[in-house]
Amino acid sequence: MFELKPMLSALWRNKVSALLIALQLALTLAIVSNASVIVKDRMEQVARPTGMDVGNIIAATYMPIPTEYDMAGAVVADLDLLRSTAGVVDASATNQIPLSGSGSAGTYFTEPNQEIGGENANYYQVDSHFINTLGLNLIEGRSFTPADEHVIGPNDQYHSNMAVVSKQFAEKLYPGESAIGKFFYSGANDNPVEIIGVVEQHLGAWPAWSRAGNVVFYPLLVTGNHKRYMIRAEPGQRDEVFKKVEDLLNKRDPQRVVHVETLSENLERTYISDNIMIKVLSLVMALLTFIVALGIIGLTIFWINQRTKQIGIRRALGATRANISRYFLVENALIAGTGLGLGTAGALIINQLMVSEFSQPALTLPLLTVCAIVLLLVSIAAALMPAMRAANISPAMATRSV
Known part of the structure; x- marks a missing residue:
């Protein structure tokens, strides 16, 4: 020193x-x-984990050219075709594509007719194949069955009476207890929605959203001017399946415009x-x-x-x-x-x-x-x-x- x-x-x-x-x-x-x-x-x-098998999932969106179009019938025929295609694990219809930055959200309550407070969540209208298609992990309860599904028009008023939710959203509504068998309400109404299943994780449409991970799924097909499909390929087969999807859909019904993308592309754009x-x-x-x-x-x-x-x-x-x-x-x-x-x-x-x-x-x-x-x-x-x-x-x- x-x-x-x-x-x-x-x-x-x-x-x-x-x-x-x-x-x-x-x-x-x-x-x-x-x-x-x-x-x-x-x-x-x-x-952050998305909760989905992102690397193997393909999204397809189509818009029919005719003004009079049998959307419900087309969905059934398309999904049967896609599920029977070599290299495809499963396929499902949905109103929005996860991780795309485009989606719908609502405010949910544990009591009827509430207007203040509540918890926001991204919601999806899906069929009974959505868990297997997205590769989600069901940790409680059950998934939807074909009997649970409903088909409605774009202007029809219908409130689903059941839902599968993400674990994060279930814990927000019912902290410290199981949400299975419990109910929530959408907006200022008294229509109860029963929670029948809980998936471990799903980031939803907006990963940057402060409520990302709050997700609700309804067993519902809403017909309209467009429809979206999620297709899950077998590991290593995504690119091969990707090449087939647009041709298969156009060949089955050429009177529509089809756009195909991968969920990986959505995730990359999101981040x-x-x-x-x-x-x-x-x-x-x-x-x-x-x-x-x-x-x-x-x-x-x-x-x-x-x-x-x-x-x-x-x-x-x-x-x-x-x-x-x-x-x-x-x-x-x-x-x-x-x-x-x-x-x-x-x-x-x-x-x-x-x-x-x-x-x-x-x-x-x-x-x-x-x-x-x-x-x-x-x-x-x-x-x-x-x-x-x-x-x-x-x-x-x-x-x-x-």
């Missing part, structure tokens, strides 16, 4: 440059730590903004860290060039190469420690603002600590090479400048 006093004296004489590096480190820590929170949150969101944000913020963090490292390298080299004579004298008086390297590393650590201390306070202040104004996730102490340690290690590593260069200065080279 005998070096500390001259070290502090040297830092005081060069306080402007030392302060600039410390402030650069502080700003970098504040930005990097808060960016890391956002990246971590987005990565966790992208990595495109999150993935872009992850890449951009990761690049920003890497660039800021690199710039800080360059600043530390430049400052350390500048100070070594200024102190060549002093280093030579210390070497002549018996200082080892390790003593010289340690001097500059400790000096750099003091600057880094000061900057990271200021950056910690700045990071917490910025995060509080982001949480309150932009609903961003809170910065945790472990994550802030990890970011600070990484920047400290980067600063030490950046100073290491110039410090080793200083250690190689010989007494003879220093005395030539006397």
